[in-house]
Amino acid sequence: MATLTAFVLAAFVGYAGFWYLGMIEGNFALLMFMATVVTGIYWLAEQFYFLPQRKAAVEALQAQADKRTAELHAQGITQTDVNVTEAKERLYMQPWWLDWTAGLFPVIAVVFVLRSFLFEPFKIPSGSMIPTLHVGDLILVNKFHYGVRLPVLNTKLTDGNPVQRGDVMVFRYPPKPSLDYIKRVIGVPGDEVAYLNKQLTINGQPVTKAPRADFFEEGSMSYIPQFEEVLPVGTKSNEMSVKKNHQILLLPNGTGAVNPLFDFPHKENCSYTIEGITCKVPEGYFFMMGDNRDNSQDSRYWGFVPEQNIVGKAFFVWMNFGSLSRIGAFQ
Template sequence: MISTFSLVLVIITGISGIFWGIKQLCTIIYNHNQQKKIFFKKSNDIYQQSKNTYSLAISYCSKTSEFISSLFPILLLVLIIRSFIFEPFRIPSGSMMPTLLIGDFILVKKFVYGIKNPVTQKTLINTGHPKRGDVIVFKYPKNPTLNYIKRVIGEPGDKVIYNIITKQLTIYPDHINNIKYIQPLPITYNNISPSNFIQIFNSDANGKVNSAFIKTKSQENNLNGIRLIQTTESFNGMEHNILTMIPPGDQNLIKIYDQHTKHLISEWLVPIDEYFVMGDNRDNSADSRYWGFVPERNIVGKAIIIWMNIKKQEGTWPISIQMNRIGKIQ
């Protein structure tokens, strides 16, 4: 699995590094010839030879090479930060609502799960592993050119059960190594209430149904759509909010999602070195329930903070910056 952007960045940094090295060599030759000029200033022949040598060397230091070499320290710094420390991402979809909204710009801590080769993504130094509840960015297993962001639900060896009617998870930790494990992980669901998010459905010219999310200022606004339900899910000593389109326990609307009707209660056994992930917008997330597990080698890093949110309605201008979105990711 090769990261094309990282490969290009490494190549550009390497080229600028070569020009930087040439510049340093030119500087050394220049300083050397200046010393020779002083020492042999009484000998015109030797001085002329020294001058010609310098002229030949300085010819390699054109304005173009000077500019390229000046970029090397900046490119090297960007390469180090982006490859091993932090990398920025923009949230393009609503699958992680309400934790992350469309237009959020986040920082991902890369070294928390290991130091990796920036091109091949092979782990060079192991520094840790994802934990349940972590929000991670990873290469989509079915198309590694795409970056996905989801919440870790199941660690390697876990048995994960999801009930679409109650909207609740049941997790048996390390089910593979603890065959007689009886007690599931304590998971609680509180504060079930209507959210400020409404899902609107529209049909395009071909009759395909698309959906969009609208955030209202109050729960009383009536719009032509379905108001999502917000619930506080708690496990691993941390809390986060999730959204569901169908209220927990309501079977009247269950047929909206045909893909779920065959398995109202599904379970998965997470393989070793892989993870089970889900979006916080549980009824509007393409995640491990549909395409499988995330290999550890695909994981880019842990999302830690929202540093900017730029909101732009389709067909409108200008954009607006939502300062209240800036902060730590839960």
């Protein structure tokens, strides 16, 4: 068992190492699932086979010691050196290969359940969601808000809350589902979304935006025009009355024209002009955009996000080691 366990652990380490070096395309959800299954098998074997064997060995050793003591007492010898405490401790101790498998199962299982069904941490790698989210923000994503899903398969088990415009959502990047992306929901199924000359319009209604103090971008050491955008919240194309505010960055130059990076499902629902893009969001899909409008590759470039790609709703920055003031909820 020691050799087999060493091979299993080496396989996990090798997978993680090749993934870290970029030699393979890793899947953390699958890795966690396999770790839970493997350590769970060892934990069951420990509880119902290995531990009872060690207990039986300890009891047999204690019985032998008691028998030896009784024999000495029968011979009139009361001072004996029969002490099996240390030997019993050695017999009862888990071998290293059980300590590194069955011993880790409770921790791995708890992390797997929390990450799969409740909350998952993510790190913001780019500036596409500035000023809402900054590079280095460590965020929490609610995994059950839009419905509970099976880990790895991402199959939906419960309905949960419907996706609304304005939600900051983590999803699997449609061209490469092994990658997780984060953007803001701009269009829900049935919406007609237009982004022409840097003016966002939903179902024919221009989305208002008011100038705010310029945002200082530390990476480029420059100030970028900042606006407060008032986005209609709703889950259907005919729901436009309730509105919520959030901040966006928008450079004054350019028309907002974009070029699609490649073909994507339902591309025929979109028209591209020198002024920008107009799209009709198909059923079961969503149109996503970054808050840093001129520095975000989003649905304008690679298309709609299918419902089955949803990971969860982002809602809280729990740490940014470069700026503790970043901690807190966000819109």
